[in-house]
Amino acid sequence: MALVPDGQVFWSRTKIDILEAPETLKPYGLRLEVYGEYEVFWDGVLIGKNGNPGQEADLPPEGRLWTTFTIPAHLTNVGEHVMALRLSNYYYPDHTGNYGLKIDYYDDLLTDRLIQNSYMHVFAGAFLITAIYFLFLFIGNKKEYPALIFSISCLLFFGLTMTHFVKTTVPIHYSLHVIRLEVITSLMFGISFLIPLYFSMQFPYPKWKLILGIYTAILLFIFSIEHHLFDLTILNMTLSLLLFSLCIAVFGVYKKAKGALLVLLTLLLCIFIRHYVSLNISLFTGFSLILLNMLYLLSLRIKEQRLAYENSLVQSTRLRLELLKKNIQPHFLMNTLTSLIDWIEETPKKGVLFIEALAKEFDLLNQIENQTLIPISQEIALCRAHLEIMEYRKEVNYSWQEEDIDSEQKIPPGILHTLLENGITHSLPLKDNSIKFKLYFESSADYDCYTFLTYAEIVKQASAQRQEGTGLKYIKARLTESYHDLWELISEPAHHGWKNVIKIYR
Amino acid sequence: MNILIVEDELRIAKRIERMTRDIFGSAIQSLKHLNTLHEALNYIENSKLDLVLLDLNLNGDNGFDLLTKAVSESFHTIIISAYKNQAITAFEHGVLDFVPKPFNQDRLAQAFNRATAKEKVENSKIRFLGIKKKGRTQLVPIEDIVYIKGAGVYTELFLIDGRKELHDKSLEKLEQLLSYSFERIHKSYLVKMSEIKEINVSSGSKYMAELKNGERIPIGRTKYKDIKAKWV
Numbered sequence: 001m002a003l004v005p006d007g008q009v010f011w012s013r014t015k016i017d018i019l020e021a022p023e024t025l026k027p028y029g030l031r032l033e034v035y036g037e038y039e040v041f042w043d044g045v046l047i048g049k050n051g052n053p054g055q056e057a058d059l060p061p062e063g064r065l066w067t068t069f070t071i072p073a074h075l076t077n078v079g080e081h082v083m084a085l086r087l088s089n090y091y092y093p094d095h096t097g098n099y100g101l102k103i104d105y106y107d108d109l110l111t112d113r114l115i116q117n118s119y120m121h122v123f124a125g126a127f128l129i130t131a132i133y134f135l136f137l138f139i140g141n142k143k144e145y146p147a148l149i150f151s152i153s154c155l156l157f158f159g160l161t162m163t164h165f166v167k168t169t170v171p172i173h174y175s176l177h178v179i180r181l182e183v184i185t186s187l188m189f190g191i192s193f194l195i196p197l198y199f200s201m202q203f204p205y206p207k208w209k210l211i212l213g214i215y216t217a218i219l220l221f222i223f224s225i226e227h228h229l230f231d232l233t234i235l236n237m238t239l240s241l242l243l244f245s246l247c248i249a250v251f252g253v254y255k256k257a258k259g260a261l262l263v264l265l266t267l268l269l270c271i272f273i274r275h276y277v278s279l280n281i282s283l284f285t286g287f288s289l290i291l292l293n294m295l296y297l298l299s300l301r302i303k304e305q306r307l308a309y310e311n312s313l314v315q316s317t318r319l320r321l322e323l324l325k326k327n328i329q330p331h332f333l334m335n336t337l338t339s340l341i342d343w344i345e346e347t348p349k350k351g352v353l354f355i356e357a358l359a360k361e362f363d364l365l366n367q368i369e370n371q372t373l374i375p376i377s378q379e380i381a382l383c384r385a386h387l388e389i390m391e392y393r394k395e396v397n398y399s400w401q402e403e404d405i406d407s408e409q410k411i412p413p414g415i416l417h418t419l420l421e422n423g424i425t426h427s428l429p430l431k432d433n434s435i436k437f438k439l440y441f442e443s444s445a446d447y448d449c450y451t452f453l454t455y456a457e458i459v460k461q462a463s464a465q466r467q468e469g470t471g472l473k474y475i476k477a478r479l480t481e482s483y484h485d486l487w488e489l490i491s492e493p494a495h496h497g498w499k500n501v502i503k504i505y506r
Numbered sequence: 507m508n509i510l511i512v513e514d515e516l517r518i519a520k521r522i523e524r525m526t527r528d529i530f531g532s533a534i535q536s537l538k539h540l541n542t543l544h545e546a547l548n549y550i551e552n553s554k555l556d557l558v559l560l561d562l563n564l565n566g567d568n569g570f571d572l573l574t575k576a577v578s579e580s581f582h583t584i585i586i587s588a589y590k591n592q593a594i595t596a597f598e599h600g601v602l603d604f605v606p607k608p609f610n611q612d613r614l615a616q617a618f619n620r621a622t623a624k625e626k627v628e629n630s631k632i633r634f635l636g637i638k639k640k641g642r643t644q645l646v647p648i649e650d651i652v653y654i655k656g657a658g659v660y661t662e663l664f665l666i667d668g669r670k671e672l673h674d675k676s677l678e679k680l681e682q683l684l685s686y687s688f689e690r691i692h693k694s695y696l697v698k699m700s701e702i703k704e705i706n707v708s709s710g711s712k713y714m715a716e717l718k719n720g721e722r723i724p725i726g727r728t729k730y731k732d733i734k735a736k737w738v
Binding site for chain 1 (some may be wrong): 515516517518520521541563565566567589590606607609610
């Protein structure tokens with residue numbers, strides 16, 4: 001068809017074969033999707049008007065893109081008919097043509113669309129609710145970016161569905177139709193970006209930010225070239241989204257990530273569907289499947305988080321008990337009591353001092369037992385009390401030195417105490433019957449560091465490989481409880497005895 | 507008496523030492539105190555001892571190695587430990603007594619009495635005897651032993667499968683530990699009562715015990731009545 005500029009009137013004629021006449025009192029209808037304002041003639045009879053053909057330049061836009069007309073029953077006998085459009089296309093002279101023509105019973109033409117739309121609105125509504133729910137979840141926990149991405153994806157998908165099925169509900173003049181297509185393409189762009197982003201966060205692969213950046217660039221490129229060919233752009237974006245997500249899922253499966261296999265299978269199913277049904281149907285079924293998958297992954301993560309949280313509660317209780325147990329475990333208690341009896345039998349006065357030292361340690365322990373962080377000064381007091389007790393038991397001259405301690409600093413309870421216990425247990429006194437412990441503190445821009453040194457002779461272990469004792473496990477669990485993975489513990493022999501370093505990163 | 511105390515708590519070691527001297531008095535020939543597992547293992551290897559007083563938790567080490575080593579030796583072992591729950595393991599391995607901390611002189615004396623008075627220990631828990639083989643200690647289950655024969659300061663363990671193993675403790679010491687299921691039927695033999703099939707009197711009023719595996723073991727003239735009574 002040649003261009004007809006300036007909104008001049010031209011005619012378009014279509015031959016239509018009616019193979020079956022309508023039932024009586026049920027007229028046929030005609031549904032059109034045509035760019036332009038026009039009058040419809042059926043076998044030469046004017047049956048409908050949509051805008052003002054030929055006067056578009058002077059009058060404001062009128063009429064709508066999707067219209068339905070009745071065809072008088074006496075004109076729909078079996079046989080050949082002619083539908084003629086007298087139309088003008090002022091706004092898109094290069095888009096002349098008939099984009100949709102359907103003849104059916106007039107009632108069915110109207111109700112079919114309504115029924116389809118009502119289903120699609122329910123469908124879209126489900127995604128809207130999901131979007132709102134996960135938005136609230138994100139607001140409740142600002143670190144939950146996957147929930148936010150999922151929420152936005154659902155919202156975009158809701159928007160996509162609504163814009164796609166807007167035909168029946170909102171009348172649009174043909175001059176505005178490009179806006180709808182732009183909106184659809186932009187929503188598609190958003191979805192095509194967010195879904196791989198989501199999968200990248202769930203199944204992280206090396207340099208994922210960089211690769212995702214490259215993918216975004218490709219997406220932008222697809223979005224910008226041949227932009228006016230909306231279907232092509234959408235198709236290309238969908239394909240890149242599927243391919244990229246597929247790669248991520250394959251990597252996830254390779255890394256044995258939970259849920260990756262299901263994602264992989266779903267994506268393959270999407271590609272399969274795309275192959276066998278129209279773009280529109282595959283778009284909606286495909287996306288709903290993918291979104292369901294994303295929801296499933298989120299539920300997996302939420303379950304993991306809940307388990308981790310429950311675990312941390314159990315762990316805290318366990319650590320608290322372990323701290324409490326320190327002074328009632330038989331090795332400490334029974335040896336202390338035996339020594340105490342001996343002191344009382346021999347020199348009751350010393351025995352009393354011993355009891356006082358014991359009381360001090362129990363008192364300090366009582367003060368800290370239900371806390372996860374205590375002032376370092378309190379921990380040092382605990383260590384000193386412990387040394388006093390051990391002096392009565394072992395009759396070794398223990399000494400304690402500290403340097404550059406910032407008494408404002410806090411540390412988990414019992415960790416220096418545990419290092420001290422280890423130091424006492426595994427050491428023999430030097431020639432002058434002394435064992436010295438030294439604690440110093442360094443603080444830098446990146447970390448706080450406690451160094452705890454034992455000056456003694458270290459006992460040779462009978463078993464060649466020294467197992468990690470419950471003491472070190474306790475310290476590590478305490479550090480993890482308060483600093484997650486931002487800590488480092490080194491415990492190793494040194495020429496003077498033993499060296500422990502606890503680094504806490506900021 | 508040659509006694510070794512293995513204890514890493516100095517105050518407690520001194521207490522044990524003092525009480526031991528009080529109880530044994532001049533009967534003590536040597537009394538040594540050691541701090542660490544390592545030293546103790548060396549000392550046991552190279553000295554002649556009659557009694558070892560052992561703490562099982564030394565410098566954070568599990569004393570199990572030392573326990574199996576100690577019970578395979580010729581001396582009796584008494585455990586002095588803060589962990590009452592180790593008592594069963596200790597008795598299973600054939601220690602003479604288990605003294606839980608805190609202890610007093612009476613309790614220690616009671617334990618020592620078992621060692622000196624050759625009193626029989628009603629230890630139904632004993633499950634193993636330690637033997638030394640190729641420089642290592644092995645544990646022989648008591649249920650595998652049919653009878654034990656004295657061989658000078660050593661003993662020979664005769665096992666169900668026909669094997670014979672050498673053990674370092676004397677027959678007297680084993681009699682003390684195994685009195686729950688074994689009887690001294692002869693000055694050179696300690697036999698598990700449940701293994702005796704028949705008791706015969708042969709010519710010249712020689713008394714013989716016939717075992718389930720067919721072996722015949724002499725019964726001491728003085729023991730016969732006693733054994734006969736117990737066996738029925």
